[in-house]
Amino acid sequence: MNLYINQLQKKADFKEAIYAGDIFLNTELRAAKELCAFAQESITAAFNGETNHQALHTLMPVEEFVVLVTRLKGQFTNSQRAKELILSFIDEIGVDPREYIFDVPRIRVVPNYEYLHAGVSYAYKPHRDTWYGSVDCQINTWMPVHTISPDQTMMINGGYFDVPVKNTSSEWSLNDWISNQRHKAKENLKEEARVHPVPLEAINTASEVRVAGNTGDMLIFSGSHLHGTVPNHTQQTRFSVDFRLMHLDDLKHQRGAINVDSACPDVGAGFKDYFHAHDFSNFQGIQQ
Ligand SMILES: O=C(O)CCC(=O)C(=O)O
Numbered sequence: 001m002n003l004y005i006n007q008l009q010k011k012a013d014f015k016e017a018i019y020a021g022d023i024f025l026n027t028e029l030r031a032a033k034e035l036c037a038f039a040q041e042s043i044t045a046a047f048n049g050e051t052n053h054q055a056l057h058t059l060m061p062v063e064e065f066v067v068l069v070t071r072l073k074g075q076f077t078n079s080q081r082a083k084e085l086i087l088s089f090i091d092e093i094g095v096d097p098r099e100y101i102f103d104v105p106r107i108r109v110v111p112n113y114e115y116l117h118a119g120v121s122y123a124y125k126p127h128r129d130t131w132y133g134s135v136d137c138q139i140n141t142w143m144p145v146h147t148i149s150p151d152q153t154m155m156i157n158g159g160y161f162d163v164p165v166k167n168t169s170s171e172w173s174l175n176d177w178i179s180n181q182r183h184k185a186k187e188n189l190k191e192e193a194r195v196h197p198v199p200l201e202a203i204n205t206a207s208e209v210r211v212a213g214n215t216g217d218m219l220i221f222s223g224s225h226l227h228g229t230v231p232n233h234t235q236q237t238r239f240s241v242d243f244r245l246m247h248l249d250d251l252k253h254q255r256g257a258i259n260v261d262s263a264c265p266d267v268g269a270g271f272k273d274y275f276h277a278h279d280f281s282n283f284q285g286i287q288q
């Protein structure tokens with residue numbers, strides 16, 4: 001596995017590298033910094049003008065926190081501004097937006113673990129996004145909104161890229177998640193009652209990498225990497241932004257990362273949430 005620093009826009013075949021398990025870290029993308037600035041504005045607005053974002057969980061009961069995080073996520077994900085900044089990112093890295101679709105942008109809020117680690121702030125167990133019904137060519141981006149430490153971040157366990165992990169993805173349905181589970185996030189305060197695809201064996205952490213970056217330092221990696229939320233036992237809430245890209249032609253031709261263990265029965269059920277990058281029209285699926 002290779003790690004490329006600030007080379008996404010210089011490497012014409014970056015997709016192929018990502019499909020092979022390489023990871024990119026770009027620290028100088030204007031669009032990423034702007035996306036984080038927009039995230040910061042959105043957090044302040046959702047939390048009624050409070051600017052001490054990392055202390056928000058100390059300022060209110062968890063019930064109120066969940067209501068405000070729900071509002072934040074809805075506003076951020078559905079905003080025109082976030083979509084425009086994804087298009088700016090695509091332009092900035094020098095690829096043709098007509099060739100790409102993207103999944104809705106997300107803002108993750110990870111407060112202290114004891115305070116909340118379920119529902120709107122679910123701490124993801126190690127997983128591949130393909131266990132959750134993503135396609136093999138999914139390119140993930142991920143960036144912290146404020147400076148973070150290794151014990152607040154997302155981990156990537158690179159050694160498992162091509163090593164199977166026994167998991168429950170065959171029993172997990174993305175259709176069911178979208179129709180019946182996703183909206184229940186705010187009901188989960190103490191424990192996550194919703195079923196997620198999870199590993200059925202102990203995960204060796206020897207090759208786990210925890211990248212601790214600054215605002216808008218963007219990781220770009222295959223959604224097929226094993227990754228997860230580092231349980232946040234610090235007293236600082238972590239905010240991060242992520243979105244996913246798919247290259248239309250690669251999707252049509254089923255190119256992408258190797259699938260070593262994903263068995264989600266309804267891959268692609270999330271297509272209706274995807275947008276064409278050049279005009280933000282809804283993706284209608286693949287015409288065969
Ligand atoms: O932010 C996290 O802790 C997990 C994010 C994740 O799983 C993803 O972006 O696919």
Ligand SMILES: [Fe+2]
Pocket residue numbers: 124127128129227
């Ligand atoms: Fe993920």
